[in-house]
Amino acid sequence: MLTDGEVIQLVGANRRDEALAEILRAYRRKVFGLAYSFVRDREAAEDVAQEVFIKVWRALPAFDGRASLSTWIYTIARNTSLSALRDRRAKREDAAAPDPDLEVASESGAAELGAENASLLRLIERLPDKQRQVVLLFYLQEQSHEEVATMLAMPVGTVKTLLHRARSSLAAAAGLSPT
Amino acid sequence: MTFSRESLDARLQRIYAGLDTSPGFDARVMARVRGDEQAAASKAAARAEESMRYELTKRRQSWRGRVRRWVTLDAVGAAALAGFLGRVVWTAAADRAEWISMYASQSVTALGVLLALATLPALLLQQKRRTASRPSAFGWPERNA
Numbered sequence: 001m002l003t004d005g006e007v008i009q010l011v012g013a014n015r016r017d018e019a020l021a022e023i024l025r026a027y028r029r030k031v032f033g034l035a036y037s038f039v040r041d042r043e044a045a046e047d048v049a050q051e052v053f054i055k056v057w058r059a060l061p062a063f064d065g066r067a068s069l070s071t072w073i074y075t076i077a078r079n080t081s082l083s084a085l086r087d088r089r090a091k092r093e094d095a096a097a098p099d100p101d102l103e104v105a106s107e108s109g110a111a112e113l114g115a116e117n118a119s120l121l122r123l124i125e126r127l128p129d130k131q132r133q134v135v136l137l138f139y140l141q142e143q144s145h146e147e148v149a150t151m152l153a154m155p156v157g158t159v160k161t162l163l164h165r166a167r168s169s170l171a172a173a174a175g176l177s178p179t
Numbered sequence: 180m181t182f183s184r185e186s187l188d189a190r191l192q193r194i195y196a197g198l199d200t201s202p203g204f205d206a207r208v209m210a211r212v213r214g215d216e217q218a219a220a221s222k223a224a225a226r227a228e229e230s231m232r233y234e235l236t237k238r239r240q241s242w243r244g245r246v247r248r249w250v251t252l253d254a255v256g257a258a259a260l261a262g263f264l265g266r267v268v269w270t271a272a273a274d275r276a277e278w279i280s281m282y283a284s285q286s287v288t289a290l291g292v293l294l295a296l297a298t299l300p301a302l303l304l305q306q307k308r309r310t311a312s313r314p315s316a317f318g319w320p321e322r323n324a
Contacts, residue, residue, distance in 0.1 A: 017209070020212060025205075033198060124191075136195060139188075139191040
């Protein structure tokens with residue numbers, strides 16, 4: 001994985017495509033996961049992730065390393081996801097009705113996972129938004145509390161609290177040991 | 180709902196293990212980037228062409244303006260005066276060939292002096308016109324005292 005300085009050097013040497021290829025390798029799944037945690041639909045999350053990387057590519061010459069590359073990318077990803085979420089909500093006629101895409105995604109995911117995990121997935125879907133996001137991002141790639149905090153622009157303490165609450169709720173609902 | 184004894188962590192990790200983009204995602208992003216690059220390049224080329232055309236038009240217009248500025252009353256007046264003098268001399272001289280050979284150099288000098296002098300009244304007139312039309316601090320032309 002490239003360091004922030006190496007990315008700046010590549011961009012400075014007019015090798016922006018190479019820099020993007022490296023960024024894609026390192027952040028593709030994280031950005032996709034972050035987008036998915038907002039829009040809760042695979043296809044939409046993929047569109048958002050694509051948009052994020054295009055924005056990153058366009059803005060790379062302006063990246064000066066004042067913030068870390070990960071913080072910078074996650075900020076773009078968060079803003080793009082929120083904007084996509086707003087668009088999706090605006091498109092839906094009845095905001096109170098459940099998102100049909102989400103239902104389909106959950107059902108198809110459930111079918112792949114088997115009955116027990118499918119039940120757990122349904123329980124996760126019922127968690128409050130922030131708790132659900134933290135759970136998804138934490139378990140997506142065995143990420144640290146710090147990284148999830150950076151992704152969601154939250155204090156680490158808040159991430160720990162949300163994760164603890166989510167685990168407790170899930171364990172209680174599913175009759176599992178939380179650890 | 181009953182679950183096996185497997186820990187919650189392990190289950191959650193398994194649930195999200197398969198959450199990833201569809202195959203070919205990186206290639207699609209790179210293709211879009213290249214499309215974006217080409218669009219930007221063609222836009223830049225169009226901009227460059229437009230600015231070149233603008234420069235050319237501006238240069239042409241300034242050249243035309245300069246020509247128009249030269250071909251003013253001064254120049255036309257000077258040319259008319261020169262023509263008139265030439266004609267007078269031509270018709271007045273009985274023996275033109277002899278006259279020309281005798282006074283050629285003096286005639287050319289005199290013509291030059293006359294031409295130079297002819298522009299002076301025209302320049303003065305133009306300057307006077309400019310002063311009369313220059314707007315004052317209040318936005319309307321100053322009246323000549």
